Amino acid sequence: MAYKDEKLHEEKVFKDPVHRYVHVRDQVIWDLIGTKEFQRLRRIKQLGTSFLTFHGAEHSRFNHSLGVYEIVRRILINFEDRPNWNHEERLLCLCAALLHDLGHGPFSHSFEKVFKLDHEDFTRAIILGDTEVNHVLTNVGIEFPQKVADVINKTYHDKLVVSLISSQIDADRMDYLQRDAYFTGVSYGHFDMERILRVMRPVEDQVVIKESGMHAVEDYIMSRYQMYWQVYFHPVTRSAEVILTKILHRVKALYDGGYTFKVEPSPFVSFFEEQVSLGDYIKLDEAVVLYYFQMWADEDDPILSDLAYRFMNRRLFKYAEFNPNLQMNEWMELYQLFRDIDLDPDYYLVVDSSSDLPYDFYRPGEEEERLPIHLLMPNKELRELSRQSDIVEAISGKKRTDHKLYYPKDLIEKLPEDRPEKQKIKKILNKVRL
């Protein structure tokens, strides 16, 4: 029997708090889960710094990847024998679902910004490079790793296959919304996934939803809306992210300036020099990063040690709502005042915008680039969701932007009362806050 068709003697199951069980019957899937590159995902948190806001949010990319695989597995059971579905693509879909986040690193959003990396490049590199994952995939067929990479990269010729993993209503989002809701403990994020899976239909180049399932999809869109504002955009999480980013900026600046570290930051050197090899990348996980943050809290550089201490001990920056247009002058004044009190504003006065975050609202069609959700009407026509649903239409066009000003309130408060800068800073911040 060809390796691609091999089945395990007995079905393996992973107990899962979101989907109850994750079922594995294919030998290929079982072998992929056992690779060291996939096991590494256990050491990367799904929600990065959110655990500092929601203490339950300690779940990993490993949990999520298994969840996405399980959802695709269930979708494909429903697709069997339907028109437009090619059974030959089944294993490809399952592998792409399982491996779609393989290249994520620790706190990847901040790392990518500071070191100019892209986790999607590393996903591709792990799948195509000399890795255990690649060896498993190559056993399926010499061109199979490239196909898996193409599906994840959304450049595979069959758009129906791509849309299962990556579209406005895909397995990735359906898993992370429910999983993140479960682990953060929030009451948003829940929707009737079983119903959505039952009304999904494959058409020529996308997955569509039977019109009778529209209300279940409305619930899903609302849950996305709620989760973004309540969890993913949470201002405290953003504060932690701001500090994390500034730590990375500082440590890189020190390295570039020839600073002598008490503990040589060897795992970071190739990141500082922007020459990261696949091997370096795979070795860096959260355990390594947090170890160095602990070490950096004891460094002689006052900025690095303060920021690292803040992150490790959750001494986060406070924030104020900020309108960069109306408050430009206040910002410039604050910038100078921070300098006057020897608080480097490049590290301690940060405007964070919603576009600096991984963002993902539902957008309807029009001139947009992303394929919207289509409903399959009883007369077989396709209709864009927001044209049929008043609820979705109501939230589609809403303002989604937000700017906040982050600063270390504790350090301002520590200044002597008679320092004129202190009063000026407090006055401006109070004004900004209003």
Place this chain on the structure above:
Amino acid sequence: MFSLLDNHAKLVKVIAASEGIVGRKKLQKIIYIMKKLGLPFEEKYTFYFYGPYSEELSLRIEEITNLGFVSEVKEKKSNYYQYRYQVTEQGEDFLKHSNTELPLEQSLLQEMKEQSSRFLELVSTMLYFDHLPKPEVEQKIQEVKKKSNYTPEDIKEAWGFIGRLQK
């Protein structure tokens, strides 16, 4: 030197230098092409149904319009809407306060602006696959752009355009 909303400022600069841009898709593709030419845009692009697209950039455009730096006018076309972007007085003022450096080449920008968004979509898709040999890029275009029906002449013209940009 301080920098406030650096990435926003770069975007406002491009719209100012091109004296307005019509079409979200066109703006997306122009920024992508400039990024591929080495200009320091930080927005992350991924491949979507119509080629390289950046959700971060979409949101940044919303932000600069919400902040009043750029005006966005929605114009109805026969079967779709298009958006016209123009820098406002507030936007000009914002640029005066900004120290953001962006070495823009006016002629290059004008040349891109004059092209159709369909053509820029082809060019940016070809640039997306620029790690592949030329015949494979063309093969990829046929695979991922089946519905766009690009002709061999379109592709030839796009190669010529890319050559001029990269000079």
